Amino acid sequence: MNLKKLNIENKKIRNLIPQALTVLALLSVIIYFATNAQINMGNRGISFGFGFLNQEASFDITFSMIEYDGSHSYGRAFLVGLLNTILVSVIGIFFATILGVIVGISRLSDNYLIAKVAEWYVEIFRNIPLILQIFFWYFAALRALPLPENGISFNDISFLTIKGWYVPKFIWTNFNIFLLSIIAALIAIYFLNSYATKQREQFGKQIPTTIISLATLILIPLFTFLFLGVSLSFEYPVLKQLSPTVFTYAGGVSIIPELIALALALSMYTATFIAENVRAGILGVGKGQKEAAASIGLNKNQILKLVVMPQALRIIIPPTTNQYLNLTKNSSLAAAIAYPDIVLVFAGTALMQTGRAIEIISITMLTYLTLSISISIFMNWYNKKMAIKEK
Amino acid sequence: MIKSIKTWILIGFASLLLVACGQGGGGAGSKKSKTLDNTKKAGFVKCGVSQGLPGFSNADEAGNWSGIDVDVCRAVAAAVLGDADKVKYTPLSAKERFTALTSGEIDVLARNTTWTLSRDADIGLTFVGVNFYDGQGFMVRKNSGINSVNDFRNGISACTNTGTTTELNMRDFFNSKNISYEPIAFEKADEVVAAYDAGRCDTYTTDKSGLAAQRTKMSNPDEHKVLPETISKEPLGPVVRQGDAVWEDIVRWSLNTMIEAEEYGVNSSNASSLKDSENPAIKRLVGSEGELGAAFGLDNDWSLRIIEQVGNYGESYKKHIADTGILPNRGPNQLWTKGGILYVPPAR
Numbered sequence: 001m002n003l004k005k006l007n008i009e010n011k012k013i014r015n016l017i018p019q020a021l022t023v024l025a026l027l028s029v030i031i032y033f034a035t036n037a038q039i040n041m042g043n044r045g046i047s048f049g050f051g052f053l054n055q056e057a058s059f060d061i062t063f064s065m066i067e068y069d070g071s072h073s074y075g076r077a078f079l080v081g082l083l084n085t086i087l088v089s090v091i092g093i094f095f096a097t098i099l100g101v102i103v104g105i106s107r108l109s110d111n112y113l114i115a116k117v118a119e120w121y122v123e124i125f126r127n128i129p130l131i132l133q134i135f136f137w138y139f140a141a142l143r144a145l146p147l148p149e150n151g152i153s154f155n156d157i158s159f160l161t162i163k164g165w166y167v168p169k170f171i172w173t174n175f176n177i178f179l180l181s182i183i184a185a186l187i188a189i190y191f192l193n194s195y196a197t198k199q200r201e202q203f204g205k206q207i208p209t210t211i212i213s214l215a216t217l218i219l220i221p222l223f224t225f226l227f228l229g230v231s232l233s234f235e236y237p238v239l240k241q242l243s244p245t246v247f248t249y250a251g252g253v254s255i256i257p258e259l260i261a262l263a264l265a266l267s268m269y270t271a272t273f274i275a276e277n278v279r280a281g282i283l284g285v286g287k288g289q290k291e292a293a294a295s296i297g298l299n300k301n302q303i304l305k306l307v308v309m310p311q312a313l314r315i316i317i318p319p320t321t322n323q324y325l326n327l328t329k330n331s332s333l334a335a336a337i338a339y340p341d342i343v344l345v346f347a348g349t350a351l352m353q354t355g356r357a358i359e360i361i362s363i364t365m366l367t368y369l370t371l372s373i374s375i376s377i378f379m380n381w382y383n384k385k386m387a388i389k390e391k
Numbered sequence: 392m393i394k395s396i397k398t399w400i401l402i403g404f405a406s407l408l409l410v411a412c413g414q415g416g417g418g419a420g421s422k423k424s425k426t427l428d429n430t431k432k433a434g435f436v437k438c439g440v441s442q443g444l445p446g447f448s449n450a451d452e453a454g455n456w457s458g459i460d461v462d463v464c465r466a467v468a469a470a471v472l473g474d475a476d477k478v479k480y481t482p483l484s485a486k487e488r489f490t491a492l493t494s495g496e497i498d499v500l501a502r503n504t505t506w507t508l509s510r511d512a513d514i515g516l517t518f519v520g521v522n523f524y525d526g527q528g529f530m531v532r533k534n535s536g537i538n539s540v541n542d543f544r545n546g547i548s549a550c551t552n553t554g555t556t557t558e559l560n561m562r563d564f565f566n567s568k569n570i571s572y573e574p575i576a577f578e579k580a581d582e583v584v585a586a587y588d589a590g591r592c593d594t595y596t597t598d599k600s601g602l603a604a605q606r607t608k609m610s611n612p613d614e615h616k617v618l619p620e621t622i623s624k625e626p627l628g629p630v631v632r633q634g635d636a637v638w639e640d641i642v643r644w645s646l647n648t649m650i651e652a653e654e655y656g657v658n659s660s661n662a663s664s665l666k667d668s669e670n671p672a673i674k675r676l677v678g679s680e681g682e683l684g685a686a687f688g689l690d691n692d693w694s695l696r697i698i699e700q701v702g703n704y705g706e707s708y709k710k711h712i713a714d715t716g717i718l719p720n721r722g723p724n725q726l727w728t729k730g731g732i733l734y735v736p737p738a739r
Binding site (some may be wrong): 058062241335354 | 485490515532544561573578713
């Protein structure tokens with residue numbers, strides 16, 4: 001009896017000891033590295049701290065979405081880099097998704113030419129290292145663009161040149177009212193859609209929601225222009241001569257070529273993986289599902305939208321989440337072509353000027369971790385929403 | 392199962408032991424030089440250089456490094472190991488260089504690095520001297536009609552390297568002139584050159600020696616020129632880690648020896664024949680008088696080896712900077728006795 005009890009205890013302990021020791025070993029390693037770093041830094045007279053974030057950065061950044069110049073702090077420079085990383089990631093994810101879905105569906109097209117073009121696109125772009133593609137879009141494509149004085153003009157209001165894409169600047173009056181009207185329109189559309197769903201489920205009545213939504217989105221903001229004093233004017237870029245042969249554009253907004261090249265490379269590259277996910281998702285929906293949908297009289301668009309896509313999305317979303325995460329992390333290659341993302345601005349210039357390698361790299365790693373986990377959480381939420389609801 | 396528990400316990404003790412050892416190690420540098428001992432044990436000097444800057448540190452197709460920065464590494468190797476070729480070169484970006492040095496990946500950093508207060512005092516580095524007095528300048532296209540920095544106008548775009556003092560000087564300069572500008576900072580010099588060459592930016596700014604060297608890499612060097620103005624002081628010199636005073640002295644005096652040798656007319660071909668010179672300063676340089684090497688644990692021929700194997704500063708400059716057409720005129724990098732500012736403390 002006694003022996004048996006001991007045995008059970010033994011088993012518990014047996015299970016516990018390895019785990020405890022693993023944790024202990026892991027902790028020891030971390031403590032070892034931390035103390036070692038501390039001792040070595042101490043020996044070399046390097047202090048540790050985050051006070052430098054309040055110091056004046058004293059370097060300028062090409063492109064910033066918030067007000068910034070060298071007289072602002074390193075903390076502010078960090079924010080500029082972070083926002084630029086988020087900007088290029090959002091643009092990249094947006095275009096990669098659109099392109100990926102189009103290419104993925106095209107690969108399944110009955111049209112031989114479309115299917116083959118899509119296939120070649122995927123095979124070429126996913127098999128070339130991303131950094132080379134970034135260099136290609138930046139240096140090869142950049143060289144092909146004209147100097148400002150010969151810029152490619154779009155109706156004389158927008159110019160594409162080697163120094164960037166100059167577009168008109170929006171100058172709003174009462175922008176807040178306009179923004180509120182957009183939000184109001186979106187809320188209206190949400191209620192319209194839930195009403196339409198109810199109508200369809202209860203009475204089998206079809207309401208053309210797409211057209212009504214679109215009209216709402218246009219008409220409500222238009223109303224603010226006509227009656228609520230919202231107005232929009234444009235500041236156009238104008239060619240400016242700096243010296244006998246040096247030109248640039250003044251006014252307007254300049255979308256720097258570094259951003260264009262990086263967003264292009266990231267979305268073209270990631271789109272290939274998303275395309276394959278989309279193809280896998282659509283092929284993963286049983287043939288019987290489509291036939292059954294057709295047999296109850298749904299048209300082709302309805303089959304795709306109501307039957308195939310909702311099921312395909314369950315297969316598409318999890319691997320596509322990975323691609324979004326990859327794209328965000330890959331955006332750190334920006335430093336190679338001088339796009340001022342967090343790696344170039346903060347883990348590059350700021351690190352060099354302050355010499356605070358450990359602090360800055362920790363902050364940068366933590367930032368990427370936070371970004372990635374946020375995307376993960378959002379996509380997991382979306383995945384759950386799309387999953388089969390057991391009733 | 393019992394056996395596996397034993398294994399786990401062993402691992403646990405081993406890791407605890409590891410922690411204990413770890414705290415014991417990494418002590419402060421004593422009177423003896425740890426870096427010198429390690430270098431002798433390894434058989435080569437670990438030297439950090441640039442990723443390719445003609446005249447300073449540049450590798451040929453066979454991977455042989457040359458340049459005046461490289462000669463500092465070679466001088467240290469000749470002094471410490473007796474053979475100037477016993478150097479392991481690590482090419483580093485501007486961003487990586489200081490971390491590589493403080494982490495011990497390299498022991499000497501000879502990579503056209505500007506000596507500044509914050510670098511010297513704040514991040515665990517020690518600058519040992521200046522092997523090139525430089526200043527920041529601007530390069531523009533010849534046909535641009537820009538002949539001076541006073542011709543710069545609002546909206547000019549300027550390419551440069553990130554993580555350098557250049558980036559900061561540029562801001563100071565444009566701010567003082569009240570000119571708005573677009574700064575485009577690349578990580579590697581080659582990409583700065585490519586972007587400037589393509590027309591992405593109107594001017595390329597870095598140290599003047601760098602501009603002269605990079606101009607040779609342009610698709611058509613004759614289309615570009617360097618503006619006459621110098622907007623900053625850039626004393627470039629070798630750097631060592633803080634905390635090893637003996638090693639610091641070895642690197643400092645290896646460089647000083649090269650400059651002093653030029654001052655006394657000692658060069659790679661006449662050094663050994665000057666052992667019986669009348670001049671005691673020359674005799675000290677070639678090791679036939681005094682016991683100077685003993686001060687940092689080297690033999691008495693350390694300086695003779697530097698002069699014989701690497702040459703004096705003038706030879707190094709001529710070979711790498713002047714004869715390559717980068718900067719034929721020595722400017723401030725001339726001896727103090729000939730109108731320049733090269734002036735080193737006496738070796739005695």
